[in-house]
Amino acid sequence: MRLEGRVALVTGGASGIGAATCRRLAAEGARVAVTDLNAGTAQAVAGELDGAAYELDVRSTASISAAVAAAERDLGPLEVLVNNAGYDEFGFFARSDEAMWDRVLAVNLRGTIAVTHAVLPGMQERRRGRIVNVASEAGRVGSRGSAIYSAAKAGVIGFTKTVAREAARYEVTANAVAPGPIETPLLMAAPEQLGEMGERLVQGMVGATQLGRLGQPDEVAAAIAFLASDDASYVTGETLGVSGGLGMV
Numbered sequence: 001m002r003l004e005g006r007v008a009l010v011t012g013g014a015s016g017i018g019a020a021t022c023r024r025l026a027a028e029g030a031r032v033a034v035t036d037l038n039a040g041t042a043q044a045v046a047g048e049l050d051g052a053a054y055e056l057d058v059r060s061t062a063s064i065s066a067a068v069a070a071a072e073r074d075l076g077p078l079e080v081l082v083n084n085a086g087y088d089e090f091g092f093f094a095r096s097d098e099a100m101w102d103r104v105l106a107v108n109l110r111g112t113i114a115v116t117h118a119v120l121p122g123m124q125e126r127r128r129g130r131i132v133n134v135a136s137e138a139g140r141v142g143s144r145g146s147a148i149y150s151a152a153k154a155g156v157i158g159f160t161k162t163v164a165r166e167a168a169r170y171e172v173t174a175n176a177v178a179p180g181p182i183e184t185p186l187l188m189a190a191p192e193q194l195g196e197m198g199e200r201l202v203q204g205m206v207g208a209t210q211l212g213r214l215g216q217p218d219e220v221a222a223a224i225a226f227l228a229s230d231d232a233s234y235v236t237g238e239t240l241g242v243s244g245g246l247g248m249v
C-alpha cells in the first residue's frame, strides 16, 4: 500500500497500459481519476476499482482543465500524474503526410505537455508531486513504421528531463517509462493497419528484445507504480526501460 490515500490521475486510462496502471495504483491504495477520450470507456475501469471517471481529451486545453478541476474537486489535490494517453498510425515516413504528423504529435507530445502544464503548478505550490510519462523505446532507438511517434516519444523524454530539473526545487519528480512491444490494442493495430507488413514489424520488435516475448500491460504498470511511490523518492529525470532488454546500451 505504497500509495495509501494519494490522489492520482491517469490519461488514456480506459485501455491497455493505462487501465493496468489505474488498477495497480488503486491496489496500492491510491484514489484514481481514470480519464480517457470519453467518460463511458473510462467508467468501466473506474467502476472496478472504486475510482472516478472523467472525459479528458489531451488535445484540448478546455477538456484538460475541466477534467483536472473535477477530479480535484471530487478526490482532492493531485499528487500523481501519469501521462499515458498515446496513439499511432503505422506506415513508412516517406509515404506519410502532414495531417498524420499533426495527429500523432498532438496526442503523444503536445498532449503530455498540455496535461503537465495544467497539473504542475498545483503540485509545485503544495511541494508534493510525482509525474510519470509513458514514453517508448521508439523514442530512444527508433521504430520502423513509426517515425513521427518515435519523434514524439523522444520529445517526451527531453520534456521529462527538463520538468525534472525545473520542478526539483519544489519536491516534484518527473520520470518516464520506455515500454517495448506491449500486448495492447495500440500495438495490435499494426497488423490491422498494414497486414502482413504490420505482423513483421511486431515480430521484429519482439525479436529485438532479449526476453523474446511481448510484454504485458501489468509489467509496465508495476514500473509506473514504483516511480509514483516514495520508493523512488531520489529518482528524477530518468527513463526506465520496460522492454525486455530492447533498449539496452
Ligand SMILES: NC(=O)c1ccc[n+]([C@@H]2O[C@H](COP(=O)([O-])OP(=O)(O)OC[C@H]3O[C@@H](n4cnc5c(N)ncnc54)[C@H](O)[C@@H]3O)[C@@H](O)[C@H]2O)c1
Binding pocket: 011, 012, 013, 014, 015, 016, 017, 018, 035, 036, 037, 056, 057, 058, 059, 083, 084, 085, 086, 087, 107, 111, 134, 135, 136, 137, 178, 179, 180, 181, 182, 183, 184, 185, 186, 187
Ligand atoms: N503497446 C505498446 O507496445 C507500447 C509501447 C511503448 C509505449 N506505449 C505507450 O503506452 C501508452 C498506452 O498505450 P497502450 O499500448 O496501452 O494503447 P491503448 O490503445 O490500449 O490505450 C491508449 C489509450 O489512450 C487513449 N487516447 C488516445 N487518444 C487520446 C486523447 N486524445 N486523449 C485522451 N486519451 C486518448 C485511448 O482512448 C486509449 O484508451 C501510450 O502512450 C503508448 O504510446 C505503448
